[in-house]
Amino acid sequence: MVVALNEWLGRVKTSVASQQHFLANAAHQLRTPLAGLQMRIEQAARDPAKRMDLATIEDIRMSTQRMTHLTNQLLSLARAEAGVPVEQMSDDVALQGLIEDLANEMMARAIRKSIDFGLDLQPVKVNGNKVLIREMVSNLLDNALLYTPPHGKVTIETRSTEAGAQLTIENEGPSIPDPLRQQVFERFYRLEGSPPGGCGLGLAIVREIALLHRATVSLEEPDQGAGTRVRIVFPPEAHPRRLIRGTAAEPAGTD
Helix, strand or coil, X not given: CHHHHHHHHHXXXXXXXXXHHHXXXXXXXXXXXXXXXXXXXXXXXXXXXXXXXXXXXXXXXHHHHHHHHHHHHHHHHHHHHHCCCHHHCCEEEEHHHHHHHHHHHHHXXXXXXXXXXXXXECCCEEEECHHHHHHHXXXXXXXXXXXCCCCCEEEEEEEEECCEEEEEEEECCXXXXXXXXXXXXXXXXXXXXXXXXXXXXXXXXXXXXXXXXXXXXXXXXXXXXXXXXXXXXXXXXXXXXXXXXXXXXXXXXXX
């Protein structure tokens, strides 16, 4: 009993430290767009008779858009890290239909960049939380479209393998050097030269949701040698769980 109690207290301590670190990062990330937005509004308020020029309006729009995106990502990460009750982890999720829905929603972005958006989907099902799995796939597709250059290609595949249901998303954006393939899953980490519009939380969210579903996530170099392939494998007959953990990388316990 003493050992179990000490282990539980250790998990609580680690969890509190992780949450404090998360809140400090969140506050820092939100402060920049809020400060820029406030500055622009104050400039306009000092001379109400003068109409704002288009550049100022565009700056305000971009600051608001970045803040909205960052807030949504922070909420998604917090929800994934907190886990969900076991009774909410029993959806039969058809990956094929879920991906087709998301692809339709994002098709306009692909068309604007003249990206070849290819789907090669076998019918596969996984057991888990549909909302979180959708959030995970949405973040992967968002990253693929963000990093793929105009006239590039994004390919999404689903397969049923001996290891379990497999999802791969491949893009022709910058390759991720092997030494950085674990680091990119950290909160707010962005590769040098990353395009504007991201906040460095997408892959952190993906890792948390995959961990919650006992799935593995790996980054690979595509066969053609350029770009990045993300592979997620859901183990067969997995029993998803609500995790009570201190860090994203290491479960601290289960319900």
